[in-house]
Amino acid sequence: MLTLDFTFLMLSIGGLAGLGSDLLGAPLWLQVIIAAAVAAILVLVLRPPLLRRLRRGEDPTLSNVDALLGLRGTVVSTVGIHSGQVKLANGDVWTARTEAGELEPGMSVRVSRIDGATAVVSSLEQPGTTPHPDQEHRI
Known part of the structure; x- marks a missing residue:
């Protein structure tokens, strides 16, 4: 009850x-x-x-891990399938990894899931392209 x-x-x-x-x-x-x-x-x-x-008066704001899913960020140190670091839009620096490939510093990423204390990220950029200068400021 x-x-x-x-x-x-x-x-x-x-x-x-x-x-x-x-x-x-x-x-x-x-x-x-x-x-x-x-x-x-x-x-x-x-x-x-x-x-x-x-539940009518509940706060609809997502919190904890739910708030991190889909959050954008920037690669701080090279992110591979085992390790790396990203700075998220909320200002936190997280240990990160990717499902496949390698992401270089400065690339824009999005958090696809959280695995323990590691953010699993995917690139927002197409391979071989550089981000538009305005996009880096929106993160």
Whole structure:
């Protein structure tokens, strides 16, 4: 009940409905059906609006690893499949690696995923091209 997901609350209310039917003298098979039906109705009908209402005031800003995904950056030291460093748009310098190839210092990159304490990055530039001077200032 304390997970703020309401699933266990709905199941326990279904169990109480089964208990209530037992107190009224219903046979065991009917108690099970009533408990399951009440729990299913509550989970499917009541839980979604309760969750929407509960999460209405949440801060939509991404945080932690989620905030880093898709973030742009610049290669500080050569990034290969094993090591390297990038400076991200938020000012942090991260240990980085790439899935394939090698990225030279000054190249623009984007974080595709975080693997432990390492940012896995991919190049934003086509091979053999140099970034436009204005693009470097937008990072």
